[in-house]
Amino acid sequence: GDTIRRHIFVQVATSVKAIAAGSYFSLALKNDGVLYGTGWNGFGQLGTGDNTRRIGFVPVSGDVKAIAVGYFHSFALKSNNTLWVAGYNKSGMLGLGDNTDRFSFVQAASTVKAMAGGMAHSIFFKSDGTLWVTGDNWAGQLGTGDGRNLNRFEKKIGLRSYKNNLYVCADLNLGPEAPLYSNRDALGLWETFGLIDLGNNRVALRSYATGLYVCAENAGASRAVANRSAIGAWETFRLYTSASGVVAFKFELNNKYLRFDSFIPEQALPGPGVYFYIINAW
Structure with a gap:
């Protein structure tokens, strides 16, 4: 005292x-x-x-x-x-x-x-x-490999389509907004994402290619892109996990699932076309 x-x-x-x-x-x-x-x-x-x-x-x-x-x-x-x-x-x-x-x-x-x-x-x-990390990353102390600071806990992952067995890519070759395609057979920077747990089974994805968040563009009417600097309604998904451990992403605004081919949340029920494997990318 x-x-x-x-x-x-x-x-x-x-x-x-x-x-x-x-x-x-x-x-x-x-x-x-x-x-x-x-x-x-x-x-x-x-x-x-x-x-x-x-x-x-x-x-x-x-x-x-x-x-x-x-x-x-x-x-x-x-x-x-x-x-x-x-x-x-x-x-x-x-x-x-x-x-x-x-x-x-x-x-x-x-x-x-x-x-x-x-x-x-x-x-x-x-x-x-x-493993989940957040905060300052100037010396690489978060271990993410991209040197960016974070203000939300995230884990480093890759996503592989259950349907075609290819990795999801934020493909800057196909547009400056980094549209998502399931088109890669190996895991690299463009195929790496940070999974952010928002609570209550709600998640967001951050692309390591752009450092920006994945957005269901046009309120879910267009292909998802990795171009947003903040998490809002268009960047928020419900994570559905099947009995076999594969996952699907349901868009909050229309309650439909993101498909592996169009990357538009347009499928009403879970199934092979919306399932992904989460791959540990540390």
């Missing part, structure tokens, strides 16, 4: 099962699942709902089973495996789709197993073993 330097360890809490320390702030998780924070709080990294410094541990969240921190941002993994984040977000390291700091913990992902933070980036992996 003070700011006096200590040269030996002193006891400040009991029943603690996990700890994490960032830049001038600390988190402690107790056995009962209550998360406590103390220290500098200029970006809201303690999750107290403000940016006021604390000089003693205060409770900030409950039902927490694991914690981690970055330089000025924090993670709390809840007992239901949802990931909650707070703090500095200038580089998008909270993965919320913007660059606004958060003074309280907000949910960023689900089915998370473990997480870690760097100075300005964040990573986690899910219970299915898939």
Whole structure:
């Protein structure tokens, strides 16, 4: 409860099962699942709902089973495996789709197993073993291979058509807007996408060829293209997963599935013509 330097360890809490320390702030998780924070709080990294410094541990969240921190941002993994984040977000390291700091913990992902933070980036992996990343990427710390910064958690994938067994390509040879075609037999930069989990089984796709989001052009009346700088209704799909593990993308606005040949959301029911394999591209 003070700011006096200590040269030996002193006891400040009991029943603690996990700890994490960032830049001038600390988190402690107790056995009962209550998360406590103390220290500098200029970006809201303690999750107290403000940016006021604390000089003693205060409770900030409950039902927490694991914690981690970055330089000025924090993670709390809840007992239901949802990931909650707070703090500095200038580089998008909270993965919320913007660059606004958060003074309280907000949910960023689900089915998370473990997480870690760097100075300005964040990573986690899910219970299915898939790796997801966001934040600053100037040194390649996200591992995506394209050097672009991200402000939403995404995993690096390829898509292969169930129908013709060819990879989906954002084909800049066929137009400056990078229209999608299932026409490649190998996975390269133009055939690589970032899959963004928007929650509630809603997803978006970001092309590594353009760095832009896939859009169901003309509200789903024209071939999908990878040319949008932000995610809106035209860039949002429902992910349908079949019993055999193949997936289909249903356009939010017309509730129809994206076909492998036209890349127009025009098929009413799932079937071979709309199924794709998701390929891990890390």
